[in-house]
Amino acid sequence: MTGKSVVGIVLDAERTMFYRTRDLIDLENALGGESIEESIARRGYRRMVACLWAGLRHNNDRLKQDDVIRMLDKSDLSYVQIWDKVSEALVESGRLPKPGESDVTVPSPAHAPGTSA
Numbered sequence: 001m002t003g004k005s006v007v008g009i010v011l012d013a014e015r016t017m018f019y020r021t022r023d024l025i026d027l028e029n030a031l032g033g034e035s036i037e038e039s040i041a042r043r044g045y046r047r048m049v050a051c052l053w054a055g056l057r058h059n060n061d062r063l064k065q066d067d068v069i070r071m072l073d074k075s076d077l078s079y080v081q082i083w084d085k086v087s088e089a090l091v092e093s094g095r096l097p098k099p100g101e102s103d104v105t106v107p108s109p110a111h112a113p114g115t116s117a
Contacts, residue, residue, distance in 0.1 A: 006058075007079035009082075012074035017082045017089035024095060027054035030065075031075040036090065043083060055093075 006016040024036060030050050031039055039047045053068045078084070090096040 004094045005092045007055075007085060007092050009089075010075065010077065011052075011071035013069075013071075015056055015071075016059065017052070017085065017093075018058040019055050019090055019093040019095045020058055022052040023057050026057075027051065028043045030054075036095070040083075040087060040090075045079075048079070048082055048086070052082070055086060055089050 004018075006018045009015055009017055016105075018043060027050055028035060034042075036051075039051060040112075043063070048083065049065050049068050049072070052072070053065045056068065057063050072082075075082075087096070091098050
């Protein structure tokens with residue numbers, strides 16, 4: 001997770017996503033304390049709008065989730081394509097490990113308490 005970059009997405013117009021620490025804290029608060037990992041695993045439209053909102057805010061801190069809904073209504077991207085962009089932006093922002101990289105903050109099941117190696 002060395003280089004950090006924005007990810008382009010076409011909604012109502014060409015936009016960019018990038019996740020700052022403040023954006024992720026606000027996202028977790030907006031989702032009732034649910035972590036970003038839980039949000040991605042559980043998905044759903046409410047979570048998708050919240051994740052897009054957090055990722056688009058680097059360009060406009062006053063952006064509202066209702067603004068994102070209006071953007072989505074004008075987008076040709078599918079549900080799966082949008083979630084793929086959210087995941088890509090989280091990785092490129094340095095907030096989640098790239099697929100295949102391990103996350104050192106999460107213990108592997110073999111090393112979890114109560115298990116034998």
